[in-house]
Amino acid sequence: MHPAFSVIFLTTLIGVGQGIFLALFTGQSYSAVELLPTQDSTRFYGNAAFIALGFLIGGLIASFFHLGHPERAWRAASQWRTSWLSREVIVLPIMMGLVFIYAIMHHFGWDSVLLTTDTGAQLSLTLIIATLGMFTTFALFICTGMVYACLKFLQEWHTPLTIINYTLFGTASGFILMTAFANTSAPDLMNFYGIWASIITLAVFVTRSASLIRNAQIKHKSTIQTAIGVRHSRIQQKSMGFMGGSVNTRDFFHHVSLIFMTKMKWIFMVLVFPVPLMLLWMGMETHSTALLFAAFVVQYVGLLAERWFFFAQANHPQNLYYQTV
Amino acid sequence: MTQLALVIDLNVCVGCHACVTSCKEWNTSGPAGSMCDDNPYGKDPTGTFFNRVQTYEIGEFPNTETLHFPKSCLHCEDPPCVPVCPTGASYKRKEDGIILVDYDKCIGCRYCSWACPYGVREIDEHLKVMKKCTLCVDRIYDETLPEAERKPACVLACPTSARLFGDVHDPESAISVTIREEGGYQLMPEWGTHPSNHYLPRRKTHQHIHEDELQRADNPLKKEQRGPSTPIDAPTLDDSTSW
Numbered sequence: 001m002h003p004a005f006s007v008i009f010l011t012t013l014i015g016v017g018q019g020i021f022l023a024l025f026t027g028q029s030y031s032a033v034e035l036l037p038t039q040d041s042t043r044f045y046g047n048a049a050f051i052a053l054g055f056l057i058g059g060l061i062a063s064f065f066h067l068g069h070p071e072r073a074w075r076a077a078s079q080w081r082t083s084w085l086s087r088e089v090i091v092l093p094i095m096m097g098l099v100f101i102y103a104i105m106h107h108f109g110w111d112s113v114l115l116t117t118d119t120g121a122q123l124s125l126t127l128i129i130a131t132l133g134m135f136t137t138f139a140l141f142i143c144t145g146m147v148y149a150c151l152k153f154l155q156e157w158h159t160p161l162t163i164i165n166y167t168l169f170g171t172a173s174g175f176i177l178m179t180a181f182a183n184t185s186a187p188d189l190m191n192f193y194g195i196w197a198s199i200i201t202l203a204v205f206v207t208r209s210a211s212l213i214r215n216a217q218i219k220h221k222s223t224i225q226t227a228i229g230v231r232h233s234r235i236q237q238k239s240m241g242f243m244g245g246s247v248n249t250r251d252f253f254h255h256v257s258l259i260f261m262t263k264m265k266w267i268f269m270v271l272v273f274p275v276p277l278m279l280l281w282m283g284m285e286t287h288s289t290a291l292l293f294a295a296f297v298v299q300y301v302g303l304l305a306e307r308w309f310f311f312a313q314a315n316h317p318q319n320l321y322y323q324t325v
Numbered sequence: 326m327t328q329l330a331l332v333i334d335l336n337v338c339v340g341c342h343a344c345v346t347s348c349k350e351w352n353t354s355g356p357a358g359s360m361c362d363d364n365p366y367g368k369d370p371t372g373t374f375f376n377r378v379q380t381y382e383i384g385e386f387p388n389t390e391t392l393h394f395p396k397s398c399l400h401c402e403d404p405p406c407v408p409v410c411p412t413g414a415s416y417k418r419k420e421d422g423i424i425l426v427d428y429d430k431c432i433g434c435r436y437c438s439w440a441c442p443y444g445v446r447e448i449d450e451h452l453k454v455m456k457k458c459t460l461c462v463d464r465i466y467d468e469t470l471p472e473a474e475r476k477p478a479c480v481l482a483c484p485t486s487a488r489l490f491g492d493v494h495d496p497e498s499a500i501s502v503t504i505r506e507e508g509g510y511q512l513m514p515e516w517g518t519h520p521s522n523h524y525l526p527r528r529k530t531h532q533h534i535h536e537d538e539l540q541r542a543d544n545p546l547k548k549e550q551r552g553p554s555t556p557i558d559a560p561t562l563d564d565s566t567s568w
Contacts, residue, residue, distance in 0.1 A: 001439070068433015068453025075412035075430055082408035085436050089411055150409070153442045153516050221515045222442065228394050229510045229524055232383045238391070239380040241345070244370040247447045251435065317513065318444025321379060321396065
């Protein structure tokens with residue numbers, strides 16, 4: 001497939017936003033049961049939630065560049081019964097709404113403790129919103145992943161690993177950014193987020209490696225023989241039926257060399273995993289926001305490369321009909 | 326239930342592209358608006374087509390065979406492109422099984438073209454909506470046309486009658502009978518899309534003559550060594566009277 005930059009930015013940006021929100025939910029629920037010290041509502045939760053909202057809005061804006069008729073985008077909410085894309089279109093604004101509510105509630109301190117247990121654990125209104133937001137966040141990860149994983153003949157995508165990777169990549173990048181953010185406004189939580197960010201990054205290293213190994217061994221079900229229905233081991237295309245290109249030759253081929261593909265794979269494998277982990281560790285040791293932020297930036301750039309590779313690697317069966325491209 | 330479809334006979338297709346040009350002509354002039362066509366006579370021509378003919382070479386020289394392969398939307402019975410559409414712009418008509426795009430609802434997200442394994446959906450890069458074969462839905466029901474012309478433009482244009490049009494759900498329709506009797510097959514059956522369009526395979530006519538068929542071996546007169554009236558190699562009555 002030809003990687004579209006709008007979709008690359010959409011999936012990576014909302015991933016960061018979702019990851020930040022999951023980090024906030026984790027932080028607040030840990031502090032509700034007094035495993036972590038309570039943080040300032042406005043400076044920490046409020047501001048971080050606004051940052052998450054910013055990433056989500058950025059992703060939404062990027063997605064509009066993919067559409068031929070963005071003015072009709074509202075129609076995309078109508079087919080949620082069958083279309084994962086439609087479900088994503090519904091869940092994303094719901095999540096943005098919940099993050100917005102969560103952000104202003106913390107910003108203005110509109111919160112109240114609804115319940116206190118004997119052990120001192122407190123159930124507050126914002127934690128309920130955060131819990132709803134957490135479920136919506138996972139729903140959004142599932143929708144985003146399923147948009148790709150549900151296309152069964154794109155065999156590189158048609159695996160549960162697609163959803164797992166989308167979830168873990170987004171969460172990892174969000175947690176790394178939150179580590180940097182916590183270093184400035186909630187130093188108590190810096191190590192907590194940093195360690196979780198490392199664990200999630202290591203986990204996604206395992207799952208992404210698994211999908212790379214899987215995809216390297218894929219035996220494609222469709223062949224030129226099934227595509228045109230001729231049983232002969234030697235079939236060559238002599239003419240694709242037109243002289244110039246077409247949408248079919250531009251949208252479904254990545255148009256780069258195999259060497260370039262291999263390079264991209266190693267670039268993202270280095271930029272997403274070892275470099276950010278090292279910067280993260282150094283930043284946590286030295287309490288340097290710059291190093292922690294650099295870890296996020298490097299990983300985000302790596303994620304752009306990862307998403308590019310994810311699209312480029314998918315081999316669409318329609319390409320069997322265009323072998324002279 | 327009706328499922329309109331095409332049957333394409335690869336045995337008689339000569340790869341002349343008449344179906345391609347007549348399709349473009351009819352559909353670019355239709356009420357749904359033009360189909361883009363950039364640099365048609367220039368260096369890098371590109372544009373939207375509902376139907377394309379590709380050419381394959383089967384076998385190794387000198388034992389090769391050329392196959393011209395026209396491909397348009399196959400109007401699958403279980404279309405993967407329809408359920409993925411987020412707006413409902415892509416739909417399959419209940420009454421005749423034609424898959425259409427509502428150009429006023431399409432947001433141009435291209436997801437349906439990703440979901441089609443056959444690559445028959447093409448986005449119109451000017452109008453920014455997804456386009457595909459309509460089986461000339463604006464023609465086949467047009468009662469102002471003579472009945473014989475109520476067929477898709479490609480079918481009417483084909484000089485070798487390689488394209489047949491009809492209802493594949495009616496077991497007695499001409500195309501159902503053809504599919505059954507001439508070995509009609511579907512493309513990429515492995516994905517369970519059940520394409521309605523079928524293809525008829527290349528068929529070779531072989532004639533093998535055994536040596537004993539050249540001379541009648543079981544002639545009873547010959548067996549009994551009794552010639553008709555003259556020796557068997559003597560001129561016959563036919564020879565002498567064939568003036």
